[in-house]
Amino acid sequence: MTELKEIVRAVRQRFTKPVAVAKLFGLKIEHDGGSYVLTVCPVRAEKTGSLSLYVRSGTVKAHCHGCEWSGDALALLGALNGTESRFVETLADACDLVGMASEADELRGGKPAPRRAPIRQPEPEPEREYPPAADVAMLWSACIPVTEDDQISEMLRDRGIIPGDVARDGLAAALHELTHRSSVPSWAKFKGRLPSSRAWTSTGHRLILPVFDHAGAMRSVRAWLVNGDVSLPKRVPPSGHRASALVLANTRAQRWLRGDSSPSSVVVVEGEPDFLARAGRFPLETIIGIGSGSWTEGFAARVPYGAAVALMTHLDPAGDRYAEAIAKSVADRAQVTRWTLEEWEAA
Secondary structure (H helix, E strand, O other): OOOHHHHHHHHHOOOOOHHHHHHHOOOOOOEEOOOEEEEOOOOOOOOOOOEEEEEEOOEEEEEEOOOOOEEEHHHHHHHHHOOOOOHHHHHHHHHHHOOOHHHHHHHOOOOOOOOOOOOOOOOOOOOOOOOOHHHHHHHHHHOEOHHHOHHHHHHHHHOOOOHHHHHHOOOOEEOOOOOOHHHOOOOOEEOOOOOOOEEHHHHOEEEEEEEEOOOOOEEEEEEEEOOOOOOOOOEEOOOOOOOOOOEEEOHHHHHHHHOOOOOOEEEEEEOHHHHHHHHHHOOOOOEEEEOOOOOOHHHHHHOOOOEEEEEEOOOOHHHHHHHHHHHHHOOOOEEEEEOOHHHHHHO
């Protein structure tokens, strides 16, 4: 029998074009950037596409900017087919797709290929309104400072984030594993591809970050995986509720969004980890954090005329897309500059 690693190498050599892989897997292409494709993540239910397909080391890779799931085309196929834990089965399916029939037959030991429904993305739950404000307040009040949770504090320090800074400014809080279920709303759960829903206290999504609308109201939360099944998404929104048009915001940014201040400069940071690190270290700056679907015209309209807007988005296709959209939306009122993390800290 052909060595497994040789089959893997041969399959990966056939997955070299993001558009071709997306079409082969039956993925809806939401944006074709040439060197990358944006589509809907198969690991979690979502309406706005946040999964990028791109080429690295000669083969297609995938990364979700919403839940941080990553993998190559084979891992993506496994997620779509539900065979993530059965690599040989996933590899055989891939061989079928790329015309390596004899290798697929070898991998299956001569057995016929299992019947499967056509590859398709999971249907997302219908997007509804934000979670009830009372539920959001209840969950937040049930949390404790991150400095009082050793696991969360260690995770933050490993990412270069100082727990004391996070606790000082209320940028995030900890949900204890033993928090009474009466304090955990029904939407504080992860469903995704699991056969049944499980509460965040059970899945380990216990680091809770508040998110705000363009009027500065806390409308929802985001939950980070702290301890639990590492195959689950690292970050999730409330199940079955709207998650778009919300941003992370430090204390000064919340005051700005509420209309209580008019800052001369606003810093926009892509990604939750970078937001926590920057907002914790620079509490006197007006800082918001964005992700897929966060920025809207409502936020653009809040930017004071003549203000300076510093964009700290990643130097990748998704970061370029965010930067372009934000710059365009405030072009008539603000001076926009794009910084790398190192440039901003040195300025």
